[in-house]
Amino acid sequence: MNLPALQQKFVIHFGEMGARWGMNRTVGQIYAVLFLSENALCADEIVAALGVSRSNVSMGLKELQSWQLVQLEHQPGDRKDFFSTPDDLWQIVMTLVEQRKAREVDPTLTVLRDLQMDSDYNETNAFARGRIEEATRMIELFSRWYEDMRDVDIERLERLLTMGAAAQKVLNFKPRKKTKKRKEN
Amino acid sequence: MNLPALQQKFVIHFGEMGARWGMNRTVGQIYAVLFLSENALCADEIVAALGVSRSNVSMGLKELQSWQLVQLEHQPGDRKDFFSTPDDLWQIVMTLVEQRKAREVDPTLTVLRDLQMDSDYNETNAFARGRIEEATRMIELFSRWYEDMRDVDIERLERLLTMGAAAQKVLNFKPRKKTKKRKEN
DNA sequence: CTGAATTTTCAGTAAATTCTGAAATTACAG
DNA sequence: CTGTAATTTCAGAATTTACTGAAAATTCAG
Numbered sequence: 082m083n084l085p086a087l088q089q090k091f092v093i094h095f096g097e098m099g100a101r102w103g104m105n106r107t108v109g110q111i112y113a114v115l116f117l118s119e120n121a122l123c124a125d126e127i128v129a130a131l132g133v134s135r136s137n138v139s140m141g142l143k144e145l146q147s148w149q150l151v152q153l154e155h156q157p158g159d160r161k162d163f164f165s166t167p168d169d170l171w172q173i174v175m176t177l178v179e180q181r182k183a184r185e186v187d188p189t190l191t192v193l194r195d196l197q198m199d200s201d202y203n204e205t206n207a208f209a210r211g212r213i214e215e216a217t218r219m220i221e222l223f224s225r226w227y228e229d230m231r232d233v234d235i236e237r238l239e240r241l242l243t244m245g246a247a248a249q250k251v252l253n254f255k256p257r258k259k260t261k262k263r264k265e266n
Numbered sequence: 267m268n269l270p271a272l273q274q275k276f277v278i279h280f281g282e283m284g285a286r287w288g289m290n291r292t293v294g295q296i297y298a299v300l301f302l303s304e305n306a307l308c309a310d311e312i313v314a315a316l317g318v319s320r321s322n323v324s325m326g327l328k329e330l331q332s333w334q335l336v337q338l339e340h341q342p343g344d345r346k347d348f349f350s351t352p353d354d355l356w357q358i359v360m361t362l363v364e365q366r367k368a369r370e371v372d373p374t375l376t377v378l379r380d381l382q383m384d385s386d387y388n389e390t391n392a393f394a395r396g397r398i399e400e401a402t403r404m405i406e407l408f409s410r411w412y413e414d415m416r417d418v419d420i421e422r423l424e425r426l427l428t429m430g431a432a433a434q435k436v437l438n439f440k441p442r443k444k445t446k447k448r449k450e451n
Numbered sequence: 452c453t454g455a456a457t458t459t460t461c462a463g464t465a466a467a468t469t470c471t472g473a474a475a476t477t478a479c480a481g
Numbered sequence: 482c483t484g485t486a487a488t489t490t491c492a493g494a495a496t497t498t499a500c501t502g503a504a505a506a507t508t509c510a511g
Contacts, residue, residue: 094374468496479487
């Protein structure tokens with residue numbers, strides 16, 4: 082890997098995280114390199130930075146495009162494709178959230194609804210039915226909230242988050258539930 | 267797999283999702299079986315339901331315990347371990363969020379802070395430094411919000427979500443940003 | 452068109468992860 | 482203690498996923 086030591090740490094960390102975020106290591110690393118770069122980079126520059134094969138970078142960039150996490154641009158008089166990440170970090174976060182919702186929660190909601198349409202849904206034991214319905218309601222609640230919040234911009238977000246936290250504190254006149262799920266390892 | 271057809275669909279779906287959620291297929295399936303079961307189950311019952319090896323179930327249950335997603339109990343006069351999921355779905359969701367935060371965002375915050383402590387941080391190019399600092403701020407913002415919201419219960423949450431969404435609509439007197447990140451595939 | 456530059460595809464391989472069965476360990480009733 | 486039930490560990494096998502290099506396809510200047 083051919084990068085200043087500090088940036089390399091960042092890139093390696095994002096590689097590890099990428100793996101936990103449904104991409105893979107290389108994809109995470111490509112993203113990290115682009116994220117730290119002021120100007121858009123072409124595939125060969127990424128190859129040089131990461132020391133992986135050209136084809137791997139090509140596939141990684143395709144993956145990032147499918148996540149809409151990366152922008153393709155062209156430079157005058159150059160035939161190569163150049164890639165960059167949005168300047169606005171908040172937009173990046175929202176895209177990530179949108180994509181993960183689409184990949185992780187929407188399909189579940191679809192399955193849950195399908196199950197409830199199933200002809201022998203009512204044969205299923207009542208407890209399982211209750212669980213399925215409860216889960217459906219919970220996901221729908223979040224989905225509706227997400228739809229409402231989707232386009233909020235970052236300045237407004239800071240206000241809303243503060244507001245939400247304050248509201249929570251105000252509403253919370255009863256003593257809090259004992260918090261037993263704090264981890265200590 | 268030895269389960270009523272409808273429950274089997276549910277279990278298989280959660281297996282696929284489990285894989286996207288940093289567990290693996292079997293772990294997701296074990297969780298799904300427990301989630302749909304009114305009473306706690308022992309390992310052999312899970313083996314029977316899923317048709318995987320006893321040792322695989324053992325490892326899966328250990329993993330679920332490390333996520334604190336599963337409770338171990340004992341039944342009078344029985345030496346086996348029995349496992350169940352919390353009755354309260356909201357608690358399950360919060361545990362998931364807590365755990366994913368601990369696995370996906372906290373380590374990143376640590377790395378970002380470390381980078382900024384690094385002796386040659388100031389040698390790093392200004393753009394990259396800006397990105398790192400911006401990312402740090404964003405994660406800290408969410409972390410603080412999360413801390414405030416962590417122990418809210420579900421009835422209160424419904425109010426807060428509604429409130430948040432309403433607040434967002436009220437604040438949003440300016441026209442919304444053009445939403446260009448909706449995917450259509 | 453032609454051909455050089457660039458990107459993409461893909462079959463095969465490498466690497467990583469998951470799963471199993473057998474053996475080891477633990478837990479506890481008698 | 483002893484013996485049996487139950488759980489865990491772990492080395493190797495099976496499966497899945499990631500990566501590469503070579504070949505194919507695409508793009509576009511001339």
